[in-house]
Structure formats: structure tokens, C-alpha cells
Amino acid sequence: xxxxxxxxxxxxxxxxxxxxxxxxxxxxxxxxxxxxxxxxxxxxxxxxxxxxxxxxxxxxxxxxxxxxxxxxxxxxxxxxxxxxxxxxxxxxxxxxxxxxxxxxxxxxxxxxxxxxxxxxxxxxxxxxxxxxxxxxxxxxxxxxxxxxxxxxxxxxxxxxxxxxxxxxxxxxxxxxxxxxxxxxxxxxxxxxxxxxxxxxxxxxxxxxxxxxxxxxxxxxxxxxxxxxxxxxxxxxxxxxxxxxxxxxxxxxxxxxxxxxxxxxxxxxxxxxxxxxxxxxxxxxxxxxxxxxxxxxxxxxxxxxxxxxxxxxxxxxxxxxxxxxxxxxxxxxxxxxxxxxxxxxxxxxxxxxxxxxxxxxxxxxxxxxxxxxxxxxxxxxxxxxxxxxxxxxxxxxxxxxxxxxxxxxxxxxxxxxxxxxxxxxxxxxxxxxxxxxxxxxxxxxxx
Numbered sequence: 001x002x003x004x005x006x007x008x009x010x011x012x013x014x015x016x017x018x019x020x021x022x023x024x025x026x027x028x029x030x031x032x033x034x035x036x037x038x039x040x041x042x043x044x045x046x047x048x049x050x051x052x053x054x055x056x057x058x059x060x061x062x063x064x065x066x067x068x069x070x071x072x073x074x075x076x077x078x079x080x081x082x083x084x085x086x087x088x089x090x091x092x093x094x095x096x097x098x099x100x101x102x103x104x105x106x107x108x109x110x111x112x113x114x115x116x117x118x119x120x121x122x123x124x125x126x127x128x129x130x131x132x133x134x135x136x137x138x139x140x141x142x143x144x145x146x147x148x149x150x151x152x153x154x155x156x157x158x159x160x161x162x163x164x165x166x167x168x169x170x171x172x173x174x175x176x177x178x179x180x181x182x183x184x185x186x187x188x189x190x191x192x193x194x195x196x197x198x199x200x201x202x203x204x205x206x207x208x209x210x211x212x213x214x215x216x217x218x219x220x221x222x223x224x225x226x227x228x229x230x231x232x233x234x235x236x237x238x239x240x241x242x243x244x245x246x247x248x249x250x251x252x253x254x255x256x257x258x259x260x261x262x263x264x265x266x267x268x269x270x271x272x273x274x275x276x277x278x279x280x281x282x283x284x285x286x287x288x289x290x291x292x293x294x295x296x297x298x299x300x301x302x303x304x305x306x307x308x309x310x311x312x313x314x315x316x317x318x319x320x321x322x323x324x325x326x327x328x329x330x331x332x333x334x335x336x337x338x339x340x341x342x343x344x345x346x347x348x349x350x351x352x353x354x355x356x357x358x359x360x361x362x363x364x365x366x367x368x369x370x371x372x373x374x375x376x377x378x379x380x381x382x383x384x385x386x387x388x389x390x391x392x393x394x395x396x397x398x399x400x401x402x403x404x405x406x407x408x409x410x411x412x413x414x415x416x417x418x419x420x421x422x423x424x425x426x427x428x429x430x431x432x433x434x435x436x437x438x439x440x441x442x443x444x445x446x
Contacts, residue, residue: 042090042111043120044083046129047222047266050075050347057347059119060269061128066117072346072427073102074110079349083121087111098352133265141241142233145269150189151278158238162278165194168202176206181411181439182335182404184374185279186432187219187272187397192421193432197279199417200434205283207436212331213245214280215292217400218272218338224263224297227309227318227403228256231267231293235274239281245290248329252292255321266295272338272400280336292326296399303386309402319406326407337404339397340432341367342420347428348394354426364420366393367431371418374401375435377410397432404437413437 049060050070057070059078070078073094080090087107095101114120118128136142147153152161185200186193220229230253235242253260267273273293280289299318302309309315326333342363345355366385373381379402386398405411413435420431 039086039088041086043122045081046121046125049221068117077107077110136268142235144237147238155238162282165198166202166205168198179207179209180436182437184337184435187275187338188340188432196417196419196434201279203416211334213290214334216273216336217294219396220295220297222266226297227299227315228260229263229266229295229297230260231264237277242291245292248292251325276336276338299399308383322407337400339400342393342431345428375413377412379405411437
């Protein structure tokens with residue numbers, strides 16, 4: 001789709017847009033109202049996840065699985081589909097942030113494509129969601145959604161793939177660490193995050209962790225109406241089945257209420273939990289270790305509104321429920337937070353210029369400050385960090401880390417590895433880290 005440079009006159013596409021709008025306008029009431037016609041608003045973008053593979057951008061429906069390829073300006077248009085603005089308004093807003101002009105017709109063209117793929121909150125999109133929900137609920141197992149794409153689907157190849165990462169040569173031959181209470185692990189794809197995954201999980205393997213269950217807290221990229229998004233599904237990878245710790249999940253649902261599983265469909269394609277599971281299966285040597293999968297829904301929204309999550313009753317209560325229900329479980333629990341850190345650059349709505357070396361160094365510096373608070377077990381300091389700049393770096397792992405620290409009594413820890421993946425065009429950068437947290441009183445945590 002050709003973009004018009006700023007100042008270039010309208011062409012045929014724009015005339016088509018005007019004709020389209022004419023068909024959508026209500027009949028005039030009086031001569032005065034004829035001068036006050038308001039263009040129709042565009043439908044709202046349903047839950048969607050922006051992705052990049054190589055230099056290509058795409059939008060994926062985390063509920064239905066559809067994928068639509070996007071140009072950079074189209075990704076910005078999609079991010080403006082809030083159900084409150086017209087195509088004309090969106091074209092103006094996006095054009096102001098780019099060196100080229102986006103027309104109303106181009107916005108309408110993308111709206112049509114997204115509607116056909118079921119991405120919008122319209123009749124087709126709602127039907128897509130109903131179909132996806134029916135498919136999920138008919139199966140007691142949440143099947144691996146990313147095997148065959150992010151990692152091998154064949155069992156033997158999958159085992160070899162993860163074993164190769166667990167033989168990380170950078171770990172050296174020092175003294176094995178103490179078994180951690182919790183791990184902070186990336187959820188970026190393995191191709192971009194391999195070095196950090198390898199460093200963290202090979203060190204966790206050295207620690208000879210044993211566990212009676214694994215609580216995995218992930219970022220919900222599709223949001224969620226409630227702080228905790230729970231599921232009654234067991235999870236499967238090519239390495240085998242990870243059954244649900246049914247007693248604990250039932251306990252959480254009993255305390256949080258049945259609405260905590262209303263958004264269960266979000267688990268279907270979410271990767272922040274799935275990408276931890278094969279490592280769990282390999283380092284514990286238990287291919288059927290029971291798990292408690294939790295996605296964080298509305299926790300991050302408090303910070304976006306300038307508030308603290310513990311200041312909202314539903315969020316504070318959810319954190320207390322997680323602490324009491326999971327903390328009372330017998331035996332040893334391994335906690336994992338599947339998180340990434342900063343998301344910056346044009347791709348995420350920043351300025352139109354490519355990221356400079358100075359920009360990236362500032363991201364790394366700010367990440368170091370954030371991680372220092374996390375490794376001190378200081379959830380208040382973590383929240384302060386985001387409130388200072390309005391979460392300008394879009395820390396998508398904030399909610400799982402905050403919940404983990406709250407639920408486990410604010411343990412301290414050590415940074416194992418840090419990385420920042422920058423795409424070749426420097427339109428985006430994503431940072432991530434691997435860390436190990438220890439129970440209070442452990443000498444390793446001091």
C-alpha cells in the first residue's frame with residue numbers, strides 16, 4: 001500500500017474513502033446539522049499481539065490464532081483502533097508521528113482486512129472468539145501452541161534442542177548455586193533470547209532443584225478483566241504432559257471466584273508460560289511435574305492509570321490469595337515468572353527515528369535500576385520505577401514480577417544474565433533477563 005508524502009494531494013483512494021463515509025452518514029436533520037456530521041468510529045481491535053520475526057511485522061489474534069502481516073504504519077494504525085475514533089482521526093494521529101502521510105482510505109483498507117481476519121470487535125470477531133472458546137473447552141489439555149514454530153514439535157528433536165541450551169559453556173565449573181526459591185526467566189522467542197535462557201536454566205540445573213510443584217506466573221499479552229487469569233487445563237509439550245495441581249488451582253478459584261476462569265481462553269495461545277515448560281521438564285527430570293499456571297490480567301493497568309496495584313482492592317486481595325493458598329501447600333514449590341522487560345522503538349509507538357546507540361544505552365541503564373530493585377525483593381521500588389516515567393519502556397513483565405515478590409515474601413536474588421534484542425532496522429528493541437531468587441535466610445540471597 002503506497003503512502004502519500006506529507007503535502008501530496010489526495011488521490012483516487014481518498015475519493016473512495018469519502019464515498020464510503022457518505023454511505024455511512026445518517027440523513028441530515030436540518031441545515032445546521034448538515035455542517036456537524038461526524039464520521040463513524042472504527043471498530044475496536046480485540047485482544048491482539050504484535051510480533052516481529054526477522055524484519056517482518058505481524059499481528060496475531062491470541063484467541064483465534066489468525067495472523068495478519070503489517071507495515072510499520074499499519075501497526076501504528078492498529079494500535080489506535082480503540083472503538084472511539086473515526087478513520088479520519090486515526091489517519092491524522094498516525095500521520096503526525098510518521099514522516100509520511102497515512103490516508104483515511106488506507107485506514108479503512110486495514111480495518112477491512114482486520115475485520116475479515118476476525119481481529120475486530122464486530123460480529124465476525126465475536127464469532128471467531130466463540131469458536132475458539134468452544135475448541136478450548138472441549139479439550140481438557142492445553143496443547144503446545146508454539147511447538148513447530150518457536151521450538152521443535154518432534155519429541156526427540158525437542159529434547160536435543162533444550163539439552164543443547166542446558167549445556168551452556170559460559171557457566172564455567174564454579175561451585176553449584178543453592179537451590180533457588182524462584183526464577184525470573186524471559187518469554188521472548190528462543191532465537192532472540194537463547195543466551196539468557198541458556199545461562200539461567202543451565203545454572204538452575206546446576207542447583208539440582210527438586211520440587212513438588214511449579215507455580216508459573218506469566219504475562220498476559222491479551223490482557224484480562226481480573227488480576228489472575230486461571231485455567232483448569234493441564235499443559236502439554238512435545239516432551240510430555242504437565243498435569244495441573246488440581247487442589248491448589250481449585251483453591252485459588254474458590255477464593256478468587258469462578259470469574260477468575262472467565263478469561264481462560266487467553267491461555268490457549270499465550271507463550272509466556274509455555275516457553276518455560278520444556279526447561280522445567282528437563283531440569284526437574286519429571287516430565288509430569290504438577291503445575292499451577294497463572295496469567296496476570298489487570299495488575300499492570302493500575303500503573304498505567306498512575307496508581308499502585310496494592311492500592312486497588314481486587315489486586316491486593318488477589319496477591320494475598322496467591323500468597324496464602326500457594327504458600328500453605330505442603331512440600332517444595334518452585335516459582336517461575338515468565339517475563340520480558342523493555343519494549344521500545346517505532347514498532348511500539350515511539351518516535352519515527354531508528355533507535356540510536358545512546359537510546360539503547362539508556363534502556364540498559366534504566367533496566368539495571370529496575371533489576372536492582374527486583375533483586376532486593378522490593379516490589380514498591382519496582383512500582384516506583386514505572387511510575388517515575390509512566391512506564392515509558394513498556395515493561396511487560398512488571399505484573400508477574402510484582403505478583404511473584406508479593407506471593408513469596410519479597411525474596412532477594414542474583415542476576416544471572418541480561419540481554420537486549422534489537423531488530424536490524426532498529427525499529428524495536430526488547431530487553432530481558434534471567435535471575436534466581438532465594439528464600440530469606442539463605443546466604444546466597446544476602
